[in-house]
Amino acid sequence: MTLRLFNTLTKAKDVFTPIDPANVRMYVCGPTVYDFAHIGNARPMIVFDVLFRLLRHRFGTAHVTYVRNITDVDDKINARAALEHPGLPLNEAIRAVTSLTEAQFRTDVAELGCLEPTVQPRATEHIAEMIAMIERLVAAGHAYAAEGHVLFDVPSMPDYGKLARRSLDDMLAGARVDVAPYKQDAMDFVLWKPSKPGEPAWESPWGPGRPGWHIECSAMSWKHLGETFDIHGGGIDLVFPHHENELAQSTCAFGHGVMANVWMHNGFLQVEGEKMSKSLGNFLTIRQLLDDWPGEVLRFNMLRSLYRQPIDFTVKGLEESWRVLDDWYGIAGDVAGDVPATTVVEALSDDLNTPKAIAELHGLKSDPAGLAGSLRLLGLLAEPKADWAARRPASTVDQDHVAALVAERIAARKAKDFAASDRLRDELVALGVVLMDGKDPATGELITTWELKR
RNA sequence: GGCCACGUGGCGGAGUGGUUACGCAGCGGAUUGCAAAUCCGUGUACGGGGGUUCGAUUCCCUCCGUGGCCUCCA
Numbered sequence: 001m002t003l004r005l006f007n008t009l010t011k012a013k014d015v016f017t018p019i020d021p022a023n024v025r026m027y028v029c030g031p032t033v034y035d036f037a038h039i040g041n042a043r044p045m046i047v048f049d050v051l052f053r054l055l056r057h058r059f060g061t062a063h064v065t066y067v068r069n070i071t072d073v074d075d076k077i078n079a080r081a082a083l084e085h086p087g088l089p090l091n092e093a094i095r096a097v098t099s100l101t102e103a104q105f106r107t108d109v110a111e112l113g114c115l116e117p118t119v120q121p122r123a124t125e126h127i128a129e130m131i132a133m134i135e136r137l138v139a140a141g142h143a144y145a146a147e148g149h150v151l152f153d154v155p156s157m158p159d160y161g162k163l164a165r166r167s168l169d170d171m172l173a174g175a176r177v178d179v180a181p182y183k184q185d186a187m188d189f190v191l192w193k194p195s196k197p198g199e200p201a202w203e204s205p206w207g208p209g210r211p212g213w214h215i216e217c218s219a220m221s222w223k224h225l226g227e228t229f230d231i232h233g234g235g236i237d238l239v240f241p242h243h244e245n246e247l248a249q250s251t252c253a254f255g256h257g258v259m260a261n262v263w264m265h266n267g268f269l270q271v272e273g274e275k276m277s278k279s280l281g282n283f284l285t286i287r288q289l290l291d292d293w294p295g296e297v298l299r300f301n302m303l304r305s306l307y308r309q310p311i312d313f314t315v316k317g318l319e320e321s322w323r324v325l326d327d328w329y330g331i332a333g334d335v336a337g338d339v340p341a342t343t344v345v346e347a348l349s350d351d352l353n354t355p356k357a358i359a360e361l362h363g364l365k366s367d368p369a370g371l372a373g374s375l376r377l378l379g380l381l382a383e384p385k386a387d388w389a390a391r392r393p394a395s396t397v398d399q400d401h402v403a404a405l406v407a408e409r410i411a412a413r414k415a416k417d418f419a420a421s422d423r424l425r426d427e428l429v430a431l432g433v434v435l436m437d438g439k440d441p442a443t444g445e446l447i448t449t450w451e452l453k454r
Numbered sequence: 455g456g457c458c459a460c461g462u463g464g465c466g467g468a469g470u471g472g473u474u475a476c477g478c479a480g481c482g483g484a485u486u487g488c489a490a491a492u493c494c495g496u497g498u499a500c501g502g503g504g505g506u507u508c509g510a511u512u513c514c515c516u517c518c519g520u521g522g523c524c525u526c527c528a
Contacts, residue, residue, distance in 0.1 A: 235528030
């Protein structure tokens with residue numbers, strides 16, 4: 001079966017053919033580590049983790065290279081470092097911010113069931129590559145130095161704007177680009193800029209300074225994946241200007257006319273029907289959600305929508321997700337198996353159609369091994385059934401009291417005193433206990449199990 | 455202002471030019487002393503208005519609504 005992926009460059013589901021099937025290469029824009037990641041950040045992490053797993057399934061675990069960067073040079077980091085660690089030297093303050101948020105990020109994505117990418121490069125460890133790329137761009141006539149800055153010469157690239165599908169005229173109509181005396185053209189963007197006092201600085205041929213906002217991804221993908229690679233992913237908001245500029249930098253530096261063959265973008269996330277924002281008070285970090293929900297519930301909930309569509313994160317939806325996972329754990333939780341059902345692989349191979357894949361999962365209730373293998377391909381069913389069951393909030397009822405009432409009720413039922421039996425059940429229901437009567441399959445003895453109403 | 459998405463049954467959410475995915479809830483039945491759980495069955499929806507077509511939810515136009523990008527942003 002063929003794998004088809006929606007490509008932002010062509011606006012179509014293209015058949016995916018790797019440049020080198022022995023080394024399929026994917027780059028995804030990771031977080032800027034200035035604050036704890038929010039649930040919107042989690043979407044590309046989960047979506048592209050599923051793609052990573054699917055590619056490994058198709059091409060072999062050893063034949064996929066997944067690079068997800070960590071941006072640790074950024075104005076917001078500087079601002080936060082100065083705010084939170086006013087007593088520390090700048091570099092130490094920055095390290096304090098980035099190491100803490102990076103560690104939290106790694107914990108978060110692990111709890112969301114994401115595999116570790118092959119490489120997680122940090123921007124600050126690739127300054128030399130960035131400078132090398134900028135020098136190539138200058139030498140090729142695609143960039144120029146001015147007043148300690150180096151700028152990308154946008155008019156030097158005739159098809160600039162092809163990813164975002166907008167013309168230079170359209171962009172200028174917005175008229176919200178920075179105007180600066182050292183710019184030759186209003187659309188030119190910064191590759192390198194001088195550091196202001198209180199900002200981190202690196203030596204460069206243009207004087208001490210720091211990189212612009214887009215060069216790091218061009219440099220890191222080059223270093224770890226080569227001059228061209230297969231897939232570049234990220235949130236849809238990154239299409240312009242970030243990815244457009246990355247593409248411009250890499251294609252102009254290397255002259256291949258292509259940076260990545262396939263560009264993939266996930267849609268935005270809303271919370272209870274509203275845009276997530278700090279001012280609305282509905283800004284949810286992954287960490288906060290993990291206090292109330294298992295990571296697998298968040299992950300599964302994310303996969304119930306097509307990755308390109310907008311998704312609305314709601315408590316109702318999360319509750320439903322938990323229930324569905326409960327069912328599947330009940331059927332397949334302790335079943336061995338890593339072989340996914342063909343129907344599920346086919347659904348995922350159609351541009352990562354996870355809702356279709358989930359529909360197929362519902363059809364696998366009578367095939368526990370296939371269900372287990374399919375769920376594991378999606379990064380679900382990661383723990384034993386008992387561990388999963390223990391994730392429900394701890395009981396607040398008196399276990400011994402409940403057990404005593406249950407025993408009393410069984411005695412009443414055996415005596416066919418149904419009035420007493422029902423009275424005892426009412427009492428238990430009032431405690432939030434749900435009873436499930438049955439018979440021991442071997443002895444025929446009446447037995448009753450119970451759980452808390454959810 | 456410019457550009458771009460999206461609008462599916464009570465809810466969530468796929469998909470398709472013509473046989474009404476799937477899940478949750480609901481309803482009916484089996485089961486149960488009665489329930490719960492489980493199993494079986496059950497839903498003709500595609501924002502409004504035009505157009506193309508033998509036929510449109512699916513294509514085109516338009517209107518309305520929602521969201522996104524154009525500035526850091528997943």
